[in-house]
Amino acid sequence: MELLTPSYGLIFWMLVWFGIMFFLLKKFAWPVILNGLQERERSISDALDAAKNAKEEMVRLKSDNEKILAEARSQRDTLLKEARDTKEAIINEAKSKAQAETDRLLTQAREAIISEKNAAVTELKNQVSSLAIEIAEKVIQRELNSPEQHKALVNDMIKDLKFN
């Protein structure tokens, strides 16, 4: 029965050693260990939170960037379109202006040509008539005494004359 009978001596020593060990550990070991664990758990959860926040921030930044990029792209497109339009407008304007100028110049030239031609024809007519008169004067000096009769005679003849 010795196996089943508690001995007070051993109970005494058990209380003494276990008690000393318990109080020493309670004072020097367990609080440090448990606080250390808690501290680490806190820092880990903090770090995880920070990582999560950073990730969210990154996602936000990324979407922002994309938005900005898209905006820039569309802006570029409009700018390009505008530039193209402006270019076309300028070209068209220049073309029409040039056309108008050309037309104007052509008309002017035509008019000038016509007037020059008319002047030249008139000049030619006058010269031819005076030449003819001179010739005719020389030819028919005697027959026609008054120059007025001669002029009337030439003019009648010129009127009958047709160029072309």
Place this chain on the structure above:
Amino acid sequence: MKSLVALSIEKVLSLKTLVLIVFLACANAVCLASSESTEHTDANNHATETSHDAAGHATEKFNPGKTIIDHVIDAHDWHIAGEGANSITIPLPIIIYSSQRGLDFFMSSHFHHGHQTYNGYMLQGHKVVAVNETESIDAHHATIDQVTTDALLDFSLTKNAFSIMLSCLIMFFLFLSVAKAYGKRTGQAPKGLQSLMEPLILFVRDDIAKTNIGEKHYKRFLPFLLSVFFFIWLNNLLGLVPVFPGGTNITGNISVTLTLAVLVFIITTLNGTKDYWMHVFAMPGVPKGVLLILTPIEILSIFLKPFVLMVRLFANITAGHIIALSFFSLIFIFGEMSAAGGYGVSVFTIAFTIFMGALELLVAFLQAYVFTLLTSLYFGAALESHDDHAHAHDAH
């Protein structure tokens, strides 16, 4: 739900304990019978022979029961190896007090393994008894002073007491170094010894204390629960080591488990809330007639809970030691018949002991876990406030 699970765990464990107690009782009966017969033969020897010689010892028949019990119980010296006079033992201090003779302090080596008296005392089995002769003589000629023996207070630093001291020292330095690591490496990953202990500390904290005592109170009990858990586990493991610092059956000693259980009982009782005592003495919502039956059961259960804790740990660990020793005894039993038989059986014995050793490693952890788990369950029950219960009754 939580308590239901705990209850079923309790039931299963109780069943196991019951089986072990029966087994133990049988083992004990066998051992007692054999040790009695040894005493008889010893008495016969004394009657016929006047001197005690080594030859008589050599021919003494191997007594497995006595051997096993000798290895499992406490002793006044720490036997390491060898037999009889050639054995290597560590002498331990004997501290003894009697009202007639006063305080005595001397080393157990003076007893010469129980063969001599010293200073008016001698060893009888594992007990120190007072003898009439004050000078050192052969123990077999001494006459026991029964009156003084009955009043003797034995506070000797026995093998178990010494072993408890050693394991407490181991624990202290172990956790002091772990604590230092936590102090030095704040917020960093654990390393070395610290990472070995950390999962266990977290296990006790999260799975044992927090779940059973509750978020509010668990911190207060953690130092005790951790100390108990690691004390039991370390000593269970040390008990499995066959050489010097180990091999003692501390957690399988009834005095040790009794002390732990009483501590648990005291803490539970001191922390009992009004609700806890209400549930013990007058379970709310139960008719008065039923209370007559229920209250005695509840009161009994207050004492039964720590008692079960005490017996479970004691029985499980002692059973483990007895099983291992029984296997080894087989070698010597067969060895006595023939040397070949001894060698033959040793093969099976070693195989079985390795298997049992592996099982005991599990049991060592399991018993530490179960003791701590139930302790925190009892603490939790003592601290639980039944506010929701009270509201339910108000509604009625």
